[in-house]
Amino acid sequence: MNTPIQSWQDLGVWIVGASSGIGAALAKELAHLGARLTLSARRLEAMQALGIEGALLLPLDVCDQRQLEQACKAVAMQAQVDVVIWVAGIYRPVSTAQYQLGDMLEMTNTNYLSLLYALEHLLPYFLQRSKDPGKHSLGLAIVSSVAGYRGLPKALGYGPSKAALSHLAEVLHLELSQQGIGVWVVHPGFVETPATAINDFKMPALISAQQAAHEIVRGLGRSAFEIHFPLRFTRFMKCLRWLPDRLYFALLRRALGAEYAQAKQISNSKA
Numbered sequence: 001m002n003t004p005i006q007s008w009q010d011l012g013v014w015i016v017g018a019s020s021g022i023g024a025a026l027a028k029e030l031a032h033l034g035a036r037l038t039l040s041a042r043r044l045e046a047m048q049a050l051g052i053e054g055a056l057l058l059p060l061d062v063c064d065q066r067q068l069e070q071a072c073k074a075v076a077m078q079a080q081v082d083v084v085i086w087v088a089g090i091y092r093p094v095s096t097a098q099y100q101l102g103d104m105l106e107m108t109n110t111n112y113l114s115l116l117y118a119l120e121h122l123l124p125y126f127l128q129r130s131k132d133p134g135k136h137s138l139g140l141a142i143v144s145s146v147a148g149y150r151g152l153p154k155a156l157g158y159g160p161s162k163a164a165l166s167h168l169a170e171v172l173h174l175e176l177s178q179q180g181i182g183v184w185v186v187h188p189g190f191v192e193t194p195a196t197a198i199n200d201f202k203m204p205a206l207i208s209a210q211q212a213a214h215e216i217v218r219g220l221g222r223s224a225f226e227i228h229f230p231l232r233f234t235r236f237m238k239c240l241r242w243l244p245d246r247l248y249f250a251l252l253r254r255a256l257g258a259e260y261a262q263a264k265q266i267s268n269s270k271a
């Protein structure tokens, strides 16, 4: 599958989405393991506050194509990056009753289209580097979500953006792993971060950002394409994936009965 990353010592790693949550925790863990880090996100102060000595801070809005192009060039020329970890993402709950096109486009741009823009610059860079006989491990890890497995409630914008990301990772893996460039997809369950602080329900099998970062680093040390955690939750989500549609929808409607009845009431009263 992928060539496992055995040692992070001196490996050039670009974490995109490093200012908080999972990305920030990853930055701390990889700094500890001796990686040469380049960190990106919009909030420079938040990345400075991580206090990672020697890290190159490259503020960036992934939705801005010009900024992305400049950052990719800087990463290729100054930082000699070997591994890119694409973490940047946003989450807003959207159901049909609260449909806002702006939310949908913002999530699609940030979570999915941004990586397409970046690949325009990263692919030629990786393909060139893969011909270098003295190269380090090369790789791209894409943080998607179990929300991309199947349709979930209030995930009108988030779910499809993550499903697209996971599919993209699969297609990339098919081609790039043959050329010595690892491609991993990461499917976390619930992780306690600023993004999930808005959830108004009890998140099952919730883990900390540090635990998530640890699982990602562990997964990159293995050859498997998919890194998913915590297993007690992701295994259950995988089972749902294999259910026939009729059963899946019936199960979800039943589990979320009260909430759906309320949503139906709201949409009826709006009509």
Ligand SMILES: NC(=O)c1ccc[n+]([C@@H]2O[C@H](COP(=O)([O-])OP(=O)(O)OC[C@H]3O[C@@H](n4cnc5c(N)ncnc54)[C@H](OP(=O)(O)O)[C@@H]3O)[C@@H](O)[C@H]2O)c1
Pocket (backbone or CB within 6 Å): 016, 017, 018, 019, 020, 021, 022, 023, 040, 041, 042, 043, 044, 046, 060, 061, 062, 063, 087, 088, 089, 090, 091, 110, 143, 144, 145, 146, 187, 188, 189, 190, 191, 192, 193, 194, 195, 196
């Ligand atoms: N937390 C969970 O339960 C969970 C579960 C599954 C998947 N995930 C995924 O894990 C990733 C990290 O999420 P998190 O939970 O750690 O949330 P978070 O703490 O909100 O972190 C999101 C990161 O993405 C960056 N980002 C957002 N929009 C950006 C933009 N336009 N340009 C550049 N950077 C941007 C943020 O930095 P700035 O705001 O400084 O730009 C921040 O560093 C996301 O892709 C999320 O979908 C999270």
